[in-house]
Amino acid sequence: MRIHPLIKEISSNRFLFSLTILVLFIVFSGIVQPNYFNPSHIFTVVQQAAPLIIATLGQIFVVLTGAIDLSVGSILIFTDVFAASLMMGSNERTMYAIILSVIVGALFGCLNGLGVEFLGLPPLVMTLASSLGIQGLMYLWCRGFPRGGASPILRFVGTARWGIVPVSIVVWGSAVAIGFLLTRFTRLGWSLKFLGSNRRAAHVMGINCKIVGTVAYVLSGMFASLAGILILGYVGIPSLVLGDDYTMASIAAAVLGGVSLSGGTGSVLGAITGGLMMRYILALLTAFNVSAGIKYIVEGVVIFTMVAVLAFREKGGNM
C-alpha cells in the first residue's frame, strides 16, 4: 500500500502530529457544538491559554535536556504575588516590576540548575524541594495576604483585544519565536537537545553539560515568571492558589505538544499546540456543561491516549 507523503511526514514529525490532533479537535468541536465554533470564541481560548503556553515553553527547554521542572507552578505564583506588590497598579513601575520579577525567576531557575547539575540531585527531588521553598518565600514576602495589583498597561496586555485578536498573542508569539530561533540556530539550542539524547556523547563532543543543563533551568524560571506576570495581567489581582495546576499542566501540555519526556525529541513549537489543546479541551467540555469531575477525567484520558499513541508509534518505528 502506498502512503501519501504528507501522512508519512505527519506521522514521523511529533510536532506536526500534535498540530494535526489540535486541528482535528477544533473541527470536531465545530461539528458537535456549532454555536461555539466562531473565531471570537476560539480566540477567547487562545487568550486563556497564553500563560500556559509560556510556562510550557520554559518546561520544554528543561524536558528537552531530559530533566523535569516541578517548580514552574511555584515560580509562577511567586511572580504573580511579587510583581503585583512591586507594581501597585501604577504604570510607571510596570517595567521595573517585570524586569525584577524575571530576574528573580531566573535566579530560582539558576538555583534549580545548580542543585541538579552541580550538587548532583535528581531533577525531580531538587525542583520539588525548591518549589516548596519558593512557596514559603512567597508567603513570607506577602505575609499570607497578597497586596497590590496589575497596572493599566499590564491589564491591557492581559485582557485587551484588537478586533477579536487578543493582545497577549504578541507576548507568547514572540516568546515562542525566540525559543524557536534559540533551539534551531544557536549552539546552545542544539546542545540542549544533544544533552537530552545522549549526555555522555554530548560530553565527549565538548559540550559543557553542567552549564547547558543549568541554562535550561534558568530559561524555564524566566518563562515561568513571565507566565506569572501574564496571569497577573489577565486576572488583575494576585492570587495564592494557582500554582500546582500550572506545574502539572505545563508537563501535560509539553507531552501533548509532542515533546518526549525522555529528552532530546520535540520542538518548542509544541508549547503552542500543547497549551492550546489543554485549554481547548476544557473549553469544549465547558460548552457541554459537564461537571468538574468529568472535565478532569476527559483531560486525563486525552493525555493518556496521546502518550500511548506516541509510545506505540515509536515502538513500531524501531521494529
Next chain:
Amino acid sequence: MLSNRVKGTKRENWLIASLAYIVLFGVAFCFSDTFRTPRNLMNLIVQITPLGIITLGQALVIISGGIDLSVGSVVSLATAVAAVTMKNQGVLASILEIYALCLCLGLINGLAISVFNMNSFVTTLATMIIAQGLTLHLLPAPGGIIPYKFVKLIMRSSILGLPLFCWFYVLAGLVLSFFLYKTRFGLNLYSVGGNKTAASLSGIPVRKTLIAVYMLSSFMAASAGILMVARISCGDPLVGHPYVLDSIGAAAIGGVSLSGGRGGIVSAVFGTLIIGSVSNILNMFSVTPYWQYVFKSIMIIFAITLATKLERLTHSNNIRKTGGSTVR
C-alpha cells in the same frame, strides 16, 4: 539462599537517614518540653501513618525505576468512595469496592508502563488526573457519612497502647519487607530497577513485576485512604493532594535512589519518619508555617546532597568506570 546471592552488592543504604532521624529526634526531645510529652508523640505516630503506608508503595515503584504520581488521587478517591458507599452498602462491601477501583487504576498504570512502554511520569500523571476527576465527580465537596462503628474500631481500639490505625503500618511494613528482602519478587524488582534490558534478557518477568509493583502501590494508597476516612470520619476530595510530593520526598530522603534499583523498606520508613516529624518538631519550636516551607526545602536538598555524596564516596570505583560527572 537468596540473601547469600545478593551479598556484596549494596542495595540499601539507610544508615545516613537513620542517623539524621536520630539527631532530629534527639534535638527535639532534649530542647522542647512539649515535644516529649506522650500525647504529642502518640499524635506524631498517628500523623505519619498514612504517609508511611503510601511511601512503602511509592518506594517499591521507585526501586523498580519508575514513579507513581497517582497515589495522592487514589487516597482521595478511596475516601470519596467510602463516604458515598459506606453508609448504604456496609463497611465490607465499600472496602471491596475501593480496592477493586484502585487496583484497576494500578493495573492501568502497570500495563501502560510495562506493555506499551509508556513513560511512568506522564502515565501516572494522566491516571492521577483521571482519579481526581472520578473523586470530584463522586464527591464534589468534603462530606459523607462514615459509620461510627468503623471509626471506633480503627481509631479507638488499641493493641499494646497503640491504636489499631498504626498497627496497619507495622503490618504493611513487615509483609512488604518479607516480599522485598526474602522472595524472588524482591530480587526481580531490584534487577528490573537496576537494568531493565539486562533483567529482561536474563529471563526475569519484567512485565509481571512492573504490573505487580504499580498495583501494590495503588493498593497501599487505597489502604491509606481507608484509614484516613476513619481518622477524619468523612470523605475529602483533596485530602490526598500533599501525599504525592511528600511520599516521593520521603522515599528519596530515606535513601531510595530515584534512578532505580537501590533502596528498601527500612529506607522508606526512616524517610517517612524524617519528613513526617519535621513539621511537628517545627511546630513545637513555634516556627511559623511560612518558614517551615523554606526550612523543609533546604533540609531535603541538604540531606539528599549529603546522601548522594557519601554514596559516591563509597562507590567511587564504579563511578570512575562509568565516566564520573557525566552520569546522573
